[in-house]
Amino acid sequence: MSGERKKVTINHLLKMKGRKEKICMVTAYDYPTAYLADLSGIDMILVGDSVGMVVLGYKSTLPVTMEEMLHHTKAVTRAVKYSFVIGDMPFLSYNTGVDEAIHNAGLFMKAGCDAVKIEGGKEMADTVKAVVDAGIPVMAHLGLTPQRAAQLGGYKLQGSTAESAMKVIEDAKALEKAGAFSLLFEFVPMEVAGLITDKLSIPTIGIGAGPRCDGQVLVFHDIVGLTLWTETPKFAKKYVDLRERILDALKKYLGDVKTGSFPLEEHSYHMKEGEYNKLLSNLERGEE
Numbered sequence: 001m002s003g004e005r006k007k008v009t010i011n012h013l014l015k016m017k018g019r020k021e022k023i024c025m026v027t028a029y030d031y032p033t034a035y036l037a038d039l040s041g042i043d044m045i046l047v048g049d050s051v052g053m054v055v056l057g058y059k060s061t062l063p064v065t066m067e068e069m070l071h072h073t074k075a076v077t078r079a080v081k082y083s084f085v086i087g088d089m090p091f092l093s094y095n096t097g098v099d100e101a102i103h104n105a106g107l108f109m110k111a112g113c114d115a116v117k118i119e120g121g122k123e124m125a126d127t128v129k130a131v132v133d134a135g136i137p138v139m140a141h142l143g144l145t146p147q148r149a150a151q152l153g154g155y156k157l158q159g160s161t162a163e164s165a166m167k168v169i170e171d172a173k174a175l176e177k178a179g180a181f182s183l184l185f186e187f188v189p190m191e192v193a194g195l196i197t198d199k200l201s202i203p204t205i206g207i208g209a210g211p212r213c214d215g216q217v218l219v220f221h222d223i224v225g226l227t228l229w230t231e232t233p234k235f236a237k238k239y240v241d242l243r244e245r246i247l248d249a250l251k252k253y254l255g256d257v258k259t260g261s262f263p264l265e266e267h268s269y270h271m272k273e274g275e276y277n278k279l280l281s282n283l284e285r286g287e288e
C-alpha cells in the first residue's frame with residue numbers, strides 16, 4: 001500500500017486486475033473483526049452467509065435468514081471505512097423471483113454494502129442482470145455453491161473433469177455477460193480457475209481455487225483458528241491458533257477468580273475520601 005488510503009471501489013478492483021495486483025478478501029460478521037480487517041488494509045470484506053455455521057452454530061448455511069444477515073451486515077458496515085463490503089444473499093432471498101431478489105439486494109445496500117453476492121451458475125444470469133440493472137453491483141459465486149450442496153452431492157470439488165469444467169467456464173461467461181463485476185470460485189481445480197481468470201475482464205476471487213485467481217478469500221474464523229465445530233478443508237490456512245490462546249486465557253481467569261487472585265486493588269475503585277467512615281457511622285446510627 002502506498003500513499004493516502006482511499007475507499008476501495010469497483011474501478012479500483014478492475015485496475016488491480018489490470019495491473020496483476022492481487023486482491024485480498026476476508027469474511028467478517030461483527031464490528032470488532034470488521035474493524036480489524038479494515039485496519040489491516042484488506043481490500044474486500046464479505047459478510048458471508050457462513051456466519052450461520054461459524055458464528056450461529058447452524059449445520060449449514062441454509063437456515064440463515066435476511067434478518068440475520070442484515071443484523072450482522074450493519075455491525076460490519078458501521079466499522080468499515082475503506083474496504084469494499086459485500087453482503088451475501090442467503091438461501092431463498094434471491095431464488096424465488098427477480099422482484100424479491102432486487103428488493104433483498106436493495107436491503108443490503110441500505111445496510112451500507114457496496115455490492116451483493118449471489119450463488120449459482122448461468123441459471124442465475126437473469127436474476128444477476130435484473131439486480132445489476134437496478135443499480136446494485138453483483139459478485140457471482142460459482143463452483144461449489146454451499147446453498148446447493150445437496151444438489152451437488154455434498155461439499156465436493158467442482159469441475160475436475162473436462163466436461164464439468166466446461167460447465168464452470170460457460171457459467172462464468174454467462175455471469176460476466178449478465179453484468180457481474182466479479183466472480184468468486186469456490187473449490188474448483190486451479191487449472192480451471194486459472195483458465196477462466198485469463199479469459200475474463202472482471203476480477204476472479206478464489207477460495208480453494210488456486211493461485212491463478214485475481215484474488216483470494218478466506219473465512220475469518222479459519223484464519224484465526226476459531227472454526228471449532230466445522231471441518232476445515234486444506235485450503236483454509238490457519239495463521240494463528242486463537243482457540244488455544246483463548247482457552248488458556250479463560251482457564252487462567254477461572255483460576256484467578258476461584259483463588260481470589262482477581263480482582264485485586266489495581267482492578268478496583270474507592271469511595272471519595274472520608275465517605276466510607278461517614279457511611280459506617282450512618283449505618284451504626286441507623287441500627288441504634
Ligand code: KIV
Nearest residue numbers: 027048049050207217
Ligand atoms: O459465506 C462465505 O463465507 C462464502 C465463502 C465462499 C467465502 O461465501
